[in-house]
Each structure stands twice: as C-alpha cells, then as structure tokens.
Amino acid sequence: MEAYFDNAATTRASEAVQTMVKKVMDIDYGNPSSRHKKGAEASRYIKDAQESIAKTLKVEPKEIVFTSGGTESNNMALIGAALANKRKGKHIISTRIEHASVYNPLLFLEEQGYRITFLDVDEHGLVDPEDVCRAIDADTILVSVMMVNNEIGAIEPIEEIGKRIKKIDPEILFHVDAIQAYGKLKISPKRCQIDLLSVSGHKIHGPKGVGFLYIRDKVKIKPIIYGGGQQKDMRSGTENVPGIAGLGVAAKEMYTNHAEKIAQIQAVKDAFLAGVKKLDGVIDNSGEAPHIASVSFEGIERGEVLLHALEAKGVYCSSGSACSSNHPAISGTLQAIGMAPELLNSTLRFSFSVYSTIEEAEYAVQVIAEELPKRRAFVKR
Amino acid sequence: MEYKSFLIKYAEIGTKGKNRYVFEDILCKNIRSAMKRIDGKFLVRKEYGRIFVDCLEEYDFDEAIEALQHVFGIVGICPVLVVPTMPWEELAEKLVQFVDDSYEDKNFTFKANCRRVNKEYPMHSMEVNMEAGAVLLHAFPELKVDVHHPEVMLNIELRDNIYVYSVTLPGPGGLPVGTNGKGMLLLSGGIDSPVAGYMVSKRGVNLEAVYFDAPPHTSEQAKQKVIDLAKLVAKYSGAIKLHIVHFTDIQEAIYHKCPEDEITIIMRRYMMRIAQTLAEKNECQALITGESIGQVASQTIYSLQVTNAVCTYPVFRPCIGMDKQEIVDISEKINTYETSILPYEDCCTTFVAKHPVTKPKLADIEASETLLADDIDRLVQEALDTEEVMSVW
Numbered sequence: 001m002e003a004y005f006d007n008a009a010t011t012r013a014s015e016a017v018q019t020m021v022k023k024v025m026d027i028d029y030g031n032p033s034s035r036h037k038k039g040a041e042a043s044r045y046i047k048d049a050q051e052s053i054a055k056t057l058k059v060e061p062k063e064i065v066f067t068s069g070g071t072e073s074n075n076m077a078l079i080g081a082a083l084a085n086k087r088k089g090k091h092i093i094s095t096r097i098e099h100a101s102v103y104n105p106l107l108f109l110e111e112q113g114y115r116i117t118f119l120d121v122d123e124h125g126l127v128d129p130e131d132v133c134r135a136i137d138a139d140t141i142l143v144s145v146m147m148v149n150n151e152i153g154a155i156e157p158i159e160e161i162g163k164r165i166k167k168i169d170p171e172i173l174f175h176v177d178a179i180q181a182y183g184k185l186k187i188s189p190k191r192c193q194i195d196l197l198s199v200s201g202h203k204i205h206g207p208k209g210v211g212f213l214y215i216r217d218k219v220k221i222k223p224i225i226y227g228g229g230q231q232k233d234m235r236s237g238t239e240n241v242p243g244i245a246g247l248g249v250a251a252k253e254m255y256t257n258h259a260e261k262i263a264q265i266q267a268v269k270d271a272f273l274a275g276v277k278k279l280d281g282v283i284d285n286s287g288e289a290p291h292i293a294s295v296s297f298e299g300i301e302r303g304e305v306l307l308h309a310l311e312a313k314g315v316y317c318s319s320g321s322a323c324s325s326n327h328p329a330i331s332g333t334l335q336a337i338g339m340a341p342e343l344l345n346s347t348l349r350f351s352f353s354v355y356s357t358i359e360e361a362e363y364a365v366q367v368i369a370e371e372l373p374k375r376r377a378f379v380k381r
Numbered sequence: 382m383e384y385k386s387f388l389i390k391y392a393e394i395g396t397k398g399k400n401r402y403v404f405e406d407i408l409c410k411n412i413r414s415a416m417k418r419i420d421g422k423f424l425v426r427k428e429y430g431r432i433f434v435d436c437l438e439e440y441d442f443d444e445a446i447e448a449l450q451h452v453f454g455i456v457g458i459c460p461v462l463v464v465p466t467m468p469w470e471e472l473a474e475k476l477v478q479f480v481d482d483s484y485e486d487k488n489f490t491f492k493a494n495c496r497r498v499n500k501e502y503p504m505h506s507m508e509v510n511m512e513a514g515a516v517l518l519h520a521f522p523e524l525k526v527d528v529h530h531p532e533v534m535l536n537i538e539l540r541d542n543i544y545v546y547s548v549t550l551p552g553p554g555g556l557p558v559g560t561n562g563k564g565m566l567l568l569s570g571g572i573d574s575p576v577a578g579y580m581v582s583k584r585g586v587n588l589e590a591v592y593f594d595a596p597p598h599t600s601e602q603a604k605q606k607v608i609d610l611a612k613l614v615a616k617y618s619g620a621i622k623l624h625i626v627h628f629t630d631i632q633e634a635i636y637h638k639c640p641e642d643e644i645t646i647i648m649r650r651y652m653m654r655i656a657q658t659l660a661e662k663n664e665c666q667a668l669i670t671g672e673s674i675g676q677v678a679s680q681t682i683y684s685l686q687v688t689n690a691v692c693t694y695p696v697f698r699p700c701i702g703m704d705k706q707e708i709v710d711i712s713e714k715i716n717t718y719e720t721s722i723l724p725y726e727d728c729c730t731t732f733v734a735k736h737p738v739t740k741p742k743l744a745d746i747e748a749s750e751t752l753l754a755d756d757i758d759r760l761v762q763e764a765l766d767t768e769e770v771m772s773v774w
Contacts (some may be wrong), residue, residue: 304726309598375597378636378732 008351049248070200080221125154153292162193206250210243275365455552548559556585
C-alpha cells in the first residue's frame with residue numbers, strides 16, 4: 001500500500017487537467033498574441049480559465065493575472081506593490097511564519113531601503129489583528145499575511161485583519177498568500193478586503209509552473225517582468241496556455257461539490273490524527289486547515305530518519321521544520337509558535353488531498369506505530 | 382580559424398621502454414571514448430610516434446578541448462592547421478593568415494621551427510625557417526624574432542601534409558587510465574573521496590567504487606548524490622563500476638552493542654573489510670580513500686592505524702598530507718565541489734558520538750568488536766550478497 005501524504009508540497013494532476021493540458025499542447029497550440037485563428041483559439045482558453053477562477057473567488061475575470069506559480073505571484077505582489085507605492089511610504093508589515101517566497105522578497109525590499117515589521121504569532125501560529133493595527137504607521141503601504149500556514153495549517157484571521165487595516169487607512173494594500181488555502185477554503189477577497197492574492201496551480205491538482213495573482217480592480221502595482229506586454233502589460237511573456245487551461249480546470253473541479261470534498265479530506269486528517277495520537281509521545285501541532293497535520297514525535301532526534309523509514313514502506317510526508325531547510329535565517333513556524341528546541345527536528349507534516357483515503361490514513365498510522373520504537377532506539381547516548 | 386586537427390603531446394609514456402606502444406594504444410582508445418561523448422566525428426590516429434585527432438565533421442572547438450583535457454596521459458593539445466603539400470609561395474600566404482587569425486595582438490617575439498620529414502619538399506628546413514621569418518616580419522612589422530627565448534614557437538612540419546601549429550593548451554597530465562591496474566574507491570559523498578579517486582586515476586588506475594547506503598539514516602538523495610559524484614569522476618577515469626552496499630544492519634548492530642565513542646572507528650573497519658572483499662572479487666589491487674591526517678576523529682594517525690589493521694591490501698590515501706583547502710581547490714578544479722557540499726547526511730555523520738575516541742588502541746577496538754560476534758559475519762555476508770551494482774559514466 002502507498003500513502004502519499006505530502007499534498008501540501010504538491011498534488012497529482014487530475015485526469016481532466018491532464019487531458020486539457022495535452023489537448024492544448026497537441027491541438028490548440030497557438031500563441032494568444034497571434035492575429036490568426038489559432039491565436040484567437042488560444043486566447044479563448046485563457047479567458048475561460050480566468051472566468052472559472054473568477055467564479056471561485058467571486059471576482060471579475062480581468063482581475064486574474066497568470067504567473068509561473070506561487071513564488072512568482074508572491075514576488076510580483078510584494079515587489080510590485082512596494083515599487084508602485086514608494087513615494088507614499090516605505091513600511092511593510094508581515095509575520096514571522098511566512099513562506100520563503102514571501103520572506104525572501106521582503107528581505108530583498110529591506111535591502112532596497114524599505115522597512116519591514118515581522119509580527120509574532122501565538123502558540124497556535126495565529127496573528128493577532130490588534131498587533132497588525134498597532135504596527136501601522138503613517139509610512140505603511142502594505143500588509144502581507146498568509147491565509148493558511150504551510151507547516152502547521154493554522155488559518156489566519158484574514159477577514160478581521162483586512163477589515164481593520166482598511167478602517168485605519170484604505171490606501172494600505174493587503175496581500176494574502178493563499179497558496180495553501182485556495183481550493184481548501186472558501187475565499188472572498190471582496191469581503192476580506194484583499195487587494196492581492198497569490199495562488200499556485202500544482203497544490204490543487206493543476207499543473208506545475210503555473211499560478212495566478214488576483215489584483216483587485218483599480219489597484220496599481222508595478223510589473224516585475226517586462227517584455228512583449230502580454231496580460232495587459234502586467235506580466236510579459238507568452239502565456240503558458242496549457243498550464244493556464246489546466247489550472248482553470250483544476251480550480252473549477254476543486255470548487256465543484258466543494259463542501260463534500262473538504263469533508264472527505266478532513267475525515268482523512270481526523271482519522272490519521274486520532275490514530276497517531278494514540279501512540280506514546282506524540283504531540284499534535286495541527287491547525288484548522290482541513291488538509292495539514294503537523295505531528296512531533298518525542299525521542300526522535302532527526303525527523304528525517306523517520307521520514308525515510310516511512311518512505312521505505314510507501315508513506316510519504318515532509319519534515320516539518322523550516323530550520324532544517326537551507327535557510328537558517330528563516331525563523332520557521334515551529335520556532336515562532338514556541339516549540340521546544342528538541343522537538344524542532346522531530347516534527348513531520350502529513351498533508352492530504354481528495355485522493356487520500358481513510359484506509360491510507362490507517363495504514364500510515366500502522367507504519368508509524370511499527371517504525372517509531374525502532375527509530376527511538378537511536379537516540380544519542 | 383577552423384582547426385581540422387589536434388596534435389596530442391604526452392610525456393611520461395614516451396619513456397616507458399617497450400611498454401610505450403601499449404601505453405600509446407591505451408591512450409588512443411581513451412581519447413576515442415572521450416571524443417564519443419561530444420558532437421562530431423573524430424579520427425584518432427598514431428603516426429610517427431605521435432597522436433593526432435582529426436576532426437571529420439563540424440565540431441565545437443571548446444567542447445573538443447574540454448574533452449581532451451579530461452584524458453589522463455595528455456600533457457599538451459596543439460590545435461593544428463593541416464594543408465596539403467603546396468609550393469612555398471602558397472604556404473607563405475597560409476602562414477601569414479595563420480598568425481593573423483591566431484593572435485590579435487602581434488607584439489610578441491617568435492621563432493619558426495621547421496621539421497622536414499617529407500624529403501621531397503624542395504626547400505630545406507633552415508630555408509623554410511628563414512623565409513617564414515622574413516615573410517611574417519614583412520606582413521606584421523610589430524613582430525620580432527627571438528631564436529633563443531621566443532614567446533611563440535611557430536611549428537611547421539612538412540610530412541604527408543603540412544602541419545602548422547603554435548599554441549599548446551595544457552592537458553591533465555598523468556598516465557593513461559588502464560595502464561596501471563584497478564583500485565576500489567570508498568566513495569562517501571563528501572569532498573575528499575572524489576578527489577582521491579581523481580588523483581589515483583590520474584596515475585593510470587581504473588576505478589571501481591563502493592558506497593555504503595544506510596536507509597533510513599541516509600536518504601535516496603544522498604545515494605543519488607554519490608552516483609552524480611561518481612559520474613563526475615568518471616569524466617576523467619572512464620566508466621566506474623559502482624557498488625552500493627546496504628550497511629544499515631551492520632551500522633545498527635554496532636550502535637547497539639559497541640561503546641558509543643568507538644562507533645565510528647568500528648564502522649570504518651567494517652567498511653574497509655567489505656571494500657577489501659569487493660576489491661578481491663573484482664580484481665582490484667588496492668583500496669583508495671579520501672582520508673587526510675587529523676581531519677576528523679576517525680582520521681587521526683591512531684585511528685588510521687586501527688582502521689588500516691583490517692586491510693592486507695595497500696590503501697592509497699592521496700589526500701593524506703593535504704589541508705582541507707588544498708583538497709577543496711582540487712575538487713573545484715574537477716567540478717565535484719558543488720555536488721559534494723549538497724546537504725545530505727552520509728552514513729558516517731549519522732551516529733557520530735559527541736566525543737569520539739581520537740587515540741583508539743587496536744586491542745581495545747578488537748575487544749569491542751567481539752561484542753558483535755553473534756551475528757556480524759552473517760550481516761557482513763548479507764551486505765555483500767545484496768549489493769547493488771551499476772556502471773556509471
């Protein structure tokens with residue numbers, strides 16, 4: 001048996017997505033900028049994808065700009081907004097638990113003379129909207145907060161943050177990294193007063209190498225890629241039509257019978273956590289997101305060894321700590337929520353999708369139960 | 382200028398007496414396989430005790446030089462202009478053109494150096510030298526002649542065709558791989574062992590390599606990294622037979638039964654034992670490691686003595702007297718550094734004790750190893766029986 005529980009890293013593309021991508025590569029392969037019929041056909045796919053996506057967010061199709069993925073969407077939102085507003089001010093507010101694709105562009109902006117405030121979170125990984133408000137000053141131009149944390153699945157109070165910052169100063173732009181949230185939560189940018197929202201395709205059974213940035217109508221940001229002026233000058237470069245068409249299909253699928261799908265994912269997560277928590281020395285750090293479980297295993301010195309042991313039996317997960325990555329500068333969510341230092345490397349992330357089953361969850365629990373004592377025997381003496 | 386040929390210079394093999402022809406043939410064979418890796422069609426031929434690589438189709442000059450610079454035994458590579466035998470007036474024009482194309486700045490001293498193998502040619506070599514000097518000085522007034530210490534030696538060889546060359550690009554030196562038996566390299570994924578493999582291979586030694594895989598303590602990426610490193614070394618050494626030995630059970634047995642501060646040294650002794658058994662089976666004459674005195678606890682001179690005690694084969698440790706930076710410099714030169722520093726755990730770092738022994742005594746270590754007596758022979762046999770073998774190049 002195999003249990004692919006690393007869906008927060010990436011997902012399998014759905015059949016319909018695969019069919020669409022192949023069709024566009026094989027038959028409707030035109031360049032949307034071409035003036036002939038093949039160009040027009042290709043443009044149609046982009047418009048269709050924009051419409052499908054717009055419907056899921058209750059926004060206008062023209063507010064969707066396609067990118068090469070979540071990282072580019074975040075870079076474009078942050079750098080683009082900072083550059084467009086540099087005369088208004090140079091202060092940006094974010095949090096200590098953002099993904100590297102938000103954190104590192106912010107460090108880049110800091111080098112360029114912007115001032116960045118990174119807010120702390122509580123033990124559940126939640127940002128206090130009050131802290132956001134307190135951090136705002138006359139120089140503040142942008143607030144960036146993720147919707148769902150990628151390491152533990154905490155759901156941030158985006159709606160409250162959006163409403164409160166706009167009450168203080170409607171000109172402050174609000175960016176939300178929704179890469180782990182889109183497809184799992186119902187998102188309403190208008191109600192949450194979001195100006196910029198980043199999404200990635202491959203986290204929702206779409207293709208890799210494609211994503212989008214929602215840019216609220218009338219919001220002006222600077223493009224970060226220049227060239228032939230595609231997508232109304234916002235993102236030059238021949239559109240990735242197969243990817244975009246695939247993303248459109250994935251978005252539509254994800255939000256069809258959405259409640260049912262989410263209940264199913266949540267059920268797998270619940271079954272997994274219920275099983276794994278029965279084992280000794282297991283700590284559950286998971287937030288409310290339906291698809292992410294974060295678990296610390298006491299007495300496991302390096303979570304990665306357990307990860308490889310599980311891998312050998314077909315259970316795939318992620319090591320849960322950013323401090324084991326190549327960016328020691330990133331504080332990491334686990335540290336930010338105040339996890340004991342000895343557990344930072346003992347934490348694994350299991351993440352689920354519509355393809356995950358209760359049987360797989362039970363199998364994973366059984367494998368963990370077998371491997372855990374064996375791996376615990378290897379503590380440094 | 383489009384060079385149609387390269388003259389290959391080699392040093393040491395020219396001095397090896399009756400073996401010279403064997404060495405040359407192996408060098409030719411190695412050049413052929415190096416050139417097969419790149420685009421184009423090349424003819425490697427031996428003539429008058431020298432090796433020529435003729436380019437029969439369109440090819441990329443830089444790529445060809447790079448390929449040749451990976452073949453041990455080559456000391457110099459001279460791009461050669463090859464023209465059919467022609468009257469002096471026409472040849473003189475070719476020489477002017479050659480110098481014009483080869484040197485943008487002509488402010489240098491030179492000497493013409495003619496060898497007349499084709500005795501039919503109507504001019505003596507001295508005449509050619511003088512005429513060539515005159516023609517070139519006339520064409521490029523900035524040039525100067527210096528017959529004692531010329532900056533540029535313009536070689537004109539009158540043979541079946543006429544060969545003109547002046548530039549010698551450096552080769553890697555050493556001896557042709559395959560002229561000096563075979564060694565078994567203990568390849569870990571670190572910086573040192575690929576360098577050790579490169580250095581021994583440079584002396585004409587064929588390589589096999591052994592990697593000790595210890596899942597789940599080491600990852601699939603760590604194994605892939607070792608395969609990638611073997612590939613990079615193979616660019617010099619030619620194809621490497623890589624043995625992947627499943628070491629987890631042995632490692633865990635040592636961990637459970639032996640004193641913590643001796644785990645690494647005992648582990649290394651078992652690695653040496655297994656490597657030696659593989660060397661014997663595969664007709665190698667030596668083991669090769671990346672050890673350097675004092676680099677880590679398991680490489681103090683005391684530890685080396687204890688590790689070495691299990692070997693009857695010679696163990697070559699070409700990095701033994703080098704500082705880390707010197708090893709890094711070579712690894713950068715041979716392009717293994719970037720791969721070596723990828724952050725995957727190898728089996729030696731997994732179980733490192735906080736304070737490993739630095740002055741182990743052979744008797745103590747041997748006593749500790751008796752604690753493994755119950756099943757270690759079986760585990761070693763299993764590791765040997767389940768090895769995975771691949772050819773990497």
